[in-house]
Amino acid sequence: MDCPTTHPSASVRRAFRPWRHRRRLVLGALAALLLASGPLRAEIDFTQLSLDELGEIRISTLERRSEPLFDTPAAVSVLRAPDILRAGDASVADALRLIPGLNVAQLNPDKWEIGVRGFNGVTSTKLLVMVDGMNLYSPYYGGVDWALADVPVEDVDQVEVVRGPGATLWGVNAVNGIVSVTTKSARDTLGALVSVREGSTAGLVSYARYGAALGRHAWVRVYARAIDSNTATPRSNTPGPTPFRQVRTGVRVDADETDRLHFTWQADYLLEDNQPQLNDPRSASAREYDNWYDHGDVLGRMTWKGGAAGTLTVQTYVDHGGDHVAGIPSLGGGTLALSQSGTDYDLDVSDDLRHGRHDLVWGGGARSTQFDIAARYGIQVRQPTGTENRYNFFAQDEYTLLPDTLKFTYGTKFEHHESIGWQVLPSVRLAWTPGSRQTWWAAVSRAVRAPSRSERDIFMPLAQLPGSPTSPPVDVNLVGTTATREEVLTAYEAGWRFRPQPRLTFDCTAYVNDYTQLRNLAPVVSFQAAPPAVIDNLTIDNSLRAVGYGVEGQANWRVSDTWRLNAGVTEERLQPRGTPVTALVAADFALPDLMWNAGTWVALPHDVEFSTEVYRVGGMTHTTVPGYFRADAQLTWRPIAELELNVGVQNAFEPTHLEYGTASLYPIAPVDRNFFARVQWRF
Amino acid sequence: MHPGLLSTLRRQAGLRAAALAACLACAVLTARPGHAAPADTDLEYRIKAAYLYNFTKFIDWPPRAFPDSKAPFTIGILGTDPAATHAIDETLRGKTTHTGRPIVVRVFRTAGSAAASGAQLLFVLHDAGVSAAAVGRTIGTRPVLIVGERAGFAEHGGTINFVVSGDAVQFEINPRRAAIAGLHVSGVVASVARLVHDPGDWP
Numbered sequence: 001m002d003c004p005t006t007h008p009s010a011s012v013r014r015a016f017r018p019w020r021h022r023r024r025l026v027l028g029a030l031a032a033l034l035l036a037s038g039p040l041r042a043e044i045d046f047t048q049l050s051l052d053e054l055g056e057i058r059i060s061t062l063e064r065r066s067e068p069l070f071d072t073p074a075a076v077s078v079l080r081a082p083d084i085l086r087a088g089d090a091s092v093a094d095a096l097r098l099i100p101g102l103n104v105a106q107l108n109p110d111k112w113e114i115g116v117r118g119f120n121g122v123t124s125t126k127l128l129v130m131v132d133g134m135n136l137y138s139p140y141y142g143g144v145d146w147a148l149a150d151v152p153v154e155d156v157d158q159v160e161v162v163r164g165p166g167a168t169l170w171g172v173n174a175v176n177g178i179v180s181v182t183t184k185s186a187r188d189t190l191g192a193l194v195s196v197r198e199g200s201t202a203g204l205v206s207y208a209r210y211g212a213a214l215g216r217h218a219w220v221r222v223y224a225r226a227i228d229s230n231t232a233t234p235r236s237n238t239p240g241p242t243p244f245r246q247v248r249t250g251v252r253v254d255a256d257e258t259d260r261l262h263f264t265w266q267a268d269y270l271l272e273d274n275q276p277q278l279n280d281p282r283s284a285s286a287r288e289y290d291n292w293y294d295h296g297d298v299l300g301r302m303t304w305k306g307g308a309a310g311t312l313t314v315q316t317y318v319d320h321g322g323d324h325v326a327g328i329p330s331l332g333g334g335t336l337a338l339s340q341s342g343t344d345y346d347l348d349v350s351d352d353l354r355h356g357r358h359d360l361v362w363g364g365g366a367r368s369t370q371f372d373i374a375a376r377y378g379i380q381v382r383q384p385t386g387t388e389n390r391y392n393f394f395a396q397d398e399y400t401l402l403p404d405t406l407k408f409t410y411g412t413k414f415e416h417h418e419s420i421g422w423q424v425l426p427s428v429r430l431a432w433t434p435g436s437r438q439t440w441w442a443a444v445s446r447a448v449r450a451p452s453r454s455e456r457d458i459f460m461p462l463a464q465l466p467g468s469p470t471s472p473p474v475d476v477n478l479v480g481t482t483a484t485r486e487e488v489l490t491a492y493e494a495g496w497r498f499r500p501q502p503r504l505t506f507d508c509t510a511y512v513n514d515y516t517q518l519r520n521l522a523p524v525v526s527f528q529a530a531p532p533a534v535i536d537n538l539t540i541d542n543s544l545r546a547v548g549y550g551v552e553g554q555a556n557w558r559v560s561d562t563w564r565l566n567a568g569v570t571e572e573r574l575q576p577r578g579t580p581v582t583a584l585v586a587a588d589f590a591l592p593d594l595m596w597n598a599g600t601w602v603a604l605p606h607d608v609e610f611s612t613e614v615y616r617v618g619g620m621t622h623t624t625v626p627g628y629f630r631a632d633a634q635l636t637w638r639p640i641a642e643l644e645l646n647v648g649v650q651n652a653f654e655p656t657h658l659e660y661g662t663a664s665l666y667p668i669a670p671v672d673r674n675f676f677a678r679v680q681w682r683f
Numbered sequence: 684m685h686p687g688l689l690s691t692l693r694r695q696a697g698l699r700a701a702a703l704a705a706c707l708a709c710a711v712l713t714a715r716p717g718h719a720a721p722a723d724t725d726l727e728y729r730i731k732a733a734y735l736y737n738f739t740k741f742i743d744w745p746p747r748a749f750p751d752s753k754a755p756f757t758i759g760i761l762g763t764d765p766a767a768t769h770a771i772d773e774t775l776r777g778k779t780t781h782t783g784r785p786i787v788v789r790v791f792r793t794a795g796s797a798a799a800s801g802a803q804l805l806f807v808l809h810d811a812g813v814s815a816a817a818v819g820r821t822i823g824t825r826p827v828l829i830v831g832e833r834a835g836f837a838e839h840g841g842t843i844n845f846v847v848s849g850d851a852v853q854f855e856i857n858p859r860r861a862a863i864a865g866l867h868v869s870g871v872v873a874s875v876a877r878l879v880h881d882p883g884d885w886p
Contacts, residue, residue, distance in 0.1 A: 046729050047733045057852070082874070609870065636870070641856060641868055
């Protein structure tokens, strides 16, 4: 398995500079030389770079496209397209296991919860996910549906991951981390590609794309992918994984009007039909229900470089999603049906100006969300339909105190939500690069998470405890309130990157997170006269504090052109201060007590490649999920240039294991061992 | 604290903030955004030369490509661009292939003379003044990797073509042309390349 690049990529600096185009990079020791004048450059031995690395160097600016920024003052990792393909995963979410600090838990073949620095017991609420600049964090339930982020792996250009807050540029909800998935330019996907992957327990994935030039300066790609999990071997024990069928299709056009003006248009549509198995409390057995959802987007982006305005990026998109589930049995009797749909209109502008020692990024954005939560049969929503607007502006300056040695980055975002008013999201960061082999950095930042619509609006019967001759029955309800406030994080981080030689890198980060106003439940008890009953309304409030701390480490070693090694380790703790009212609230603080992974990729003779990765995920604190080992391996053979064959196994060590706790929005099934075979044909 | 001192401090802090704001405003107003720098020819050809070096590692030439086991690996250049030839020569000077053959870079006037003198790789520069089809016909089925850097080169007689995409140097490969020359292209190369095919108008 290939090593994920340890270091921040240029565009991850977009974690700190949205949509900023590829920043200066530096191949560690080569950086200063690259930037130096001609004669010095002659000393760089480009023949030491691999084919992938050569393709990353930008020739007009002496900057690298997406290779690590050695001196970025944040915990950033990048998975590039070859890393993902070598990992042998069918989904972006699974490939993220390669990045230390990310707790990837698969709930079902089409559902994941991914936590970073804790908070992965109920729904991962503090990780922001973007796909091609589109925000997938749900304002309804305050989490991310990874099925939406799961773009075809064949189209992924890179996945950038920031651990720690990025609210100064990304805004509210970028609390514990950001994952940004970017797909390839249509210019890089010319020709046809067809792939079919069959997994013993994961089902059939079929994918096709075609790319063509539209004249000399524009390119188009159309693609479609179908997943049918019903072909998987059925499990003997229940509840099993949710069977589903999913289709995703889209089109993307990229155009370069001149060297300085670039346009992207894209549209995507996803439709899934699945049959979750949920326990029916009346018969105490699992039964199947029907759920379907869809999601579509249309996006336009313009990047203009070199004008009087610096590098200006304007992006706008509309996305629409609907989710419908029927017939869920309710503890309070009857059935629940929850149907919701929403449309987002989003506009973002950012600009990057460099002058002298300053590198200023500034901009703003606005977003309007129209929602329609047609809740019935038990779940009530105080405000089922409406519009929510938010807007923001930000500025961040990177000031070079000492050229190539010391940089100070400071800035803030101001963001307004109707629910929480104006929020100030500042950060300060310092990077010290004493020589070309190492960087030390430190940062202090503030981030907030806005309460979701359900935390503010929901009324849901949880349980009805029967009465006795001496006591009335008790109705327990979950109640949201508009008084719910934002959750606040103040984060202190420090890191060290070390490159003792060009092919060997280490990246370590330590952090202390101080949370206030975390969500809790407060019981509000009242008595109902007729019929006599005790009403226990568990009302959402913000009475918890918490402290989290941990260390994350990663090492990559490109031993030779045909052999790579990688390893990662994370150890962290997260403790609530205050008393979580229920086990459910306590489970919010779940994280694995220790995670590590180690793997290798090797190119063998006869066009065969082998990769393997072993993951250890410790038991989840605050829940009952035990620790597990996961081992993946893949063999790839390219008999001719057009054809690629893969066979592999996922979860080789265990026939089945559980990766998530007992509570989630989605049904949770154990993850099974999966043998897979894949064929890819390009023409 | 003395109230006067406090107000002085406050005033100073206010001044500092004002000064900072003014500095920022100046930075914004006076920024002279750089014009996109012209492509750096020297760097571009050093990268292309490094690609050529990687091709010698990941493409297999048949034994008939070399007169004997000690023969050098000859990279022929067609074209006259002095910056390009200088950068390529400097990048590859003193290198050997993974099989231990010394790499020799030579500039040729014609594809025919390159083939006749036994070059294993021919890099046709942008100013070579000869079409891909003409080079392809001249080389025929000889075991020569034909590399170019013009749109359509690999479709019309060449094997590999460099493409500058989004400011980065990438390459296309025509696997059938490689097979005609008896070259085996490893999966490592194929997996990072774009594939192109003859539209049928060559040779």
